[in-house]
Amino acid sequence: MISILGKELKSFFSSLIGYLVIATFLIFIGLFMWIFTDTSILDNRYASLAQLFGIAPMIFVFLIPAITMRSFSEEKQQGTIEFLNTKPIKTWKILIGKYLGNFLLVVITLIPTLIYVWSVSQLGAPKGNIDMGEVIGSYAGLLFLAGLFTAIGLFTSSLSDNQIVAFLIAAVLCFIFYLGFDYLSRLPIFFGNTDLIVQKIGAEYHYASISKGKIELRDVVYFITTTGFVLWGTWISVTKHKW
Amino acid sequence: MSVVVDQLTKSYGVQKAIDALNFSVSEGEIVGLLGPNGAGKTTTMKILSGYIPATFGQATVYGNSVETHPLEVKKMIGYLPEHNPLYLNMYVKEYLGMVAKIHKLENQSSRVSDVIEMTGLGIESHKKIKMLSKGYRQRVGLAQAIIHEPKVLILDEPTSGLDPNQLIEIRQLISQLGKNRIVIFSSHIMQEVQALCSRVIILNRGQLIADSPMESLVSQLQGSQLITVEYQKPIDLNLLKSLSEVETVIKVKDGIYQVTSQPGKDIRTDLFDLAVNQSNRMVGLTVEKQDMQDVFQTLTAQTNEV
Numbered sequence: 001m002i003s004i005l006g007k008e009l010k011s012f013f014s015s016l017i018g019y020l021v022i023a024t025f026l027i028f029i030g031l032f033m034w035i036f037t038d039t040s041i042l043d044n045r046y047a048s049l050a051q052l053f054g055i056a057p058m059i060f061v062f063l064i065p066a067i068t069m070r071s072f073s074e075e076k077q078q079g080t081i082e083f084l085n086t087k088p089i090k091t092w093k094i095l096i097g098k099y100l101g102n103f104l105l106v107v108i109t110l111i112p113t114l115i116y117v118w119s120v121s122q123l124g125a126p127k128g129n130i131d132m133g134e135v136i137g138s139y140a141g142l143l144f145l146a147g148l149f150t151a152i153g154l155f156t157s158s159l160s161d162n163q164i165v166a167f168l169i170a171a172v173l174c175f176i177f178y179l180g181f182d183y184l185s186r187l188p189i190f191f192g193n194t195d196l197i198v199q200k201i202g203a204e205y206h207y208a209s210i211s212k213g214k215i216e217l218r219d220v221v222y223f224i225t226t227t228g229f230v231l232w233g234t235w236i237s238v239t240k241h242k243w
Numbered sequence: 244m245s246v247v248v249d250q251l252t253k254s255y256g257v258q259k260a261i262d263a264l265n266f267s268v269s270e271g272e273i274v275g276l277l278g279p280n281g282a283g284k285t286t287t288m289k290i291l292s293g294y295i296p297a298t299f300g301q302a303t304v305y306g307n308s309v310e311t312h313p314l315e316v317k318k319m320i321g322y323l324p325e326h327n328p329l330y331l332n333m334y335v336k337e338y339l340g341m342v343a344k345i346h347k348l349e350n351q352s353s354r355v356s357d358v359i360e361m362t363g364l365g366i367e368s369h370k371k372i373k374m375l376s377k378g379y380r381q382r383v384g385l386a387q388a389i390i391h392e393p394k395v396l397i398l399d400e401p402t403s404g405l406d407p408n409q410l411i412e413i414r415q416l417i418s419q420l421g422k423n424r425i426v427i428f429s430s431h432i433m434q435e436v437q438a439l440c441s442r443v444i445i446l447n448r449g450q451l452i453a454d455s456p457m458e459s460l461v462s463q464l465q466g467s468q469l470i471t472v473e474y475q476k477p478i479d480l481n482l483l484k485s486l487s488e489v490e491t492v493i494k495v496k497d498g499i500y501q502v503t504s505q506p507g508k509d510i511r512t513d514l515f516d517l518a519v520n521q522s523n524r525m526v527g528l529t530v531e532k533q534d535m536q537d538v539f540q541t542l543t544a545q546t547n548e549v
Contacts, residue, residue, distance in 0.1 A: 002344075003341060003344035003345045004345075006341070006344070007330075007341050010333075010337070011330070011332060011333075014332055014333070015332055078328055078331075079324065079326055079328030080328040080329070080330060081328075082289075082294055082324045082328055083324065083328050083329075085293070085294050086294050086317060086320070086322045086324070087317060087342070087345045087346070088315075088317040088318040088345075088346065089314075089345055090314070
């Protein structure tokens with residue numbers, strides 16, 4: 001499992017992908033947080049990282065499928081899946097190794113944003129006046145969300161040997177999971193509190209809840225079960241050799 | 244018996260890629276799987292290596308079923324797939340190191356340098372795999388297959404697409420590797436099987452049509468000798484025909500004749516003696532030997548008719 005994790009992570013940084021992912025994320029986040037006047041913290045009156053945690057999930061919707069799209073598709077296309085599957089290693093170990101490798105790249109991408117936490121806290125009046133509970137909660141939420149998106153990306157990558165197909169389906173699924181259910185619940189077609197149930201199926205509701213700094217069990221359970229469920233689907237899709 | 248294939252069948256829809264194959268291989272054998280394209284060689288190897296499941300029947304390696312004990316089997320097998328899939332962006336050493344890690348070998352770095360030396364990758368070992376020529380990539384493929392010192396080596400067309408020099412080098416490597424382990428390799432090149440194998444299994448359309456030691460297969464199907472003989476001076480055709488074991492004689496031009504013997508008879512000495520008796524001199528003699536090529540064609544043609 002560790003060997004697969006290492007292989008995945010190395011492959012990101014021995015090619016341009018890893019650096020490109022980190023650069024893309026930081027450029028977007030940087031522009032939205034500090035430059036664009038509509039969202040810039042400098043024009044905001046509060047020392048808060050709401051921008052970072054509001055924009056990052058939307059970037060993840062596209063960025064994470066771009067990271068994960070190659071994980072199984074490329075192996076299938078190049079035939080190296082045959083190499084992996086004939087080595088004495090269990091399929092679920094390959095799967096978890098790949099999952100953690102991809103997830104770790106997302107974590108590495110997030111690490112530089114810790115500088116923003118420090119700079120925003122320096123801008124507070126008095127200095128250091130920032131709601132750390134909210135910051136920690138938001139990071140936790142972001143990691144849960146990234147974990148779910150990575151699982152979705154891995155799943156679609158296991159379905160097709162075409163990376164573009166894997167990317168597009170993953171992006172759509174991530175969007176549906178993140179905002180789709182939320183938007184759906186706002187349509188005037190639900191009676192009673194069914195709209196709340198629909199909203200709760202989506203990830204946005206739970207992400208927003210964790211981001212308030214109050215990490216509740218039901219939100220954690222939501223992310224762990226959905227991620228686990230998607231990974232289980234991936235496992236089925238990987239173990240089932242069609243030919 | 245160390246590798247046993249029992250009633251192995253694989254069907255894709257209605258088409259049977261292999262149909263009730265039975266064979267077994269014991270230690271120290273180099274077995275060639277021979278057959279035209281689509282005969283079922285690759286399918287057989289993919290099942291043996293645990294990549295695809297069989298539809299019916301089973302394969303066991305040293306008593307472990309491929310289906311129920313895949314990990315044990317995979318530990319004992321070194322497998323080189325048909326198109327030799329490699330991670331092209333990795334360095335040779337990095338790749339072999341990863342394979343060693345997957346196998347959880349104890350002395351990983353020394354095993355990596357061992358196989359690099361065995362496969363003659365030394366001067367290329369610092370390069371990325373995508374920079375290597377096909378012959379060297381094939382060596383990398385062989386190196387990853389033998390890094391864990393497997394008891395069984397399965398090589399799917401290990402020499403396809405190589406130039407003549409590389410071909411010879413890879414063949415030497417295979418016969419060297421086969422000294423202390425089972426080697427099952429597939430090929431559609433008859434000469435190669437003849438050069439490497441102690442035993443040959445011929446498949447056609449998913450069925451086993453011959454399984455026997457190399458020599459017996461050749462002699463079993465050995466027909467008549469076809470000899471082209473050249474004398475210094477022309478010789479009377481009837482004199483040649485009068486030799487007791489000669490079947491037919493064709494005059495190519497003055498002094499050069501094509502002679503066929505009766506089945507299983509050796510007429511070379513007779514042809515020589517004839518020249519001596521006629522105070523003529525023999526200046527050339529070529530035996531067009533019945534070889535694997537003919538055996539193969541005869542056998543596959545037979546089953547195609549049926």
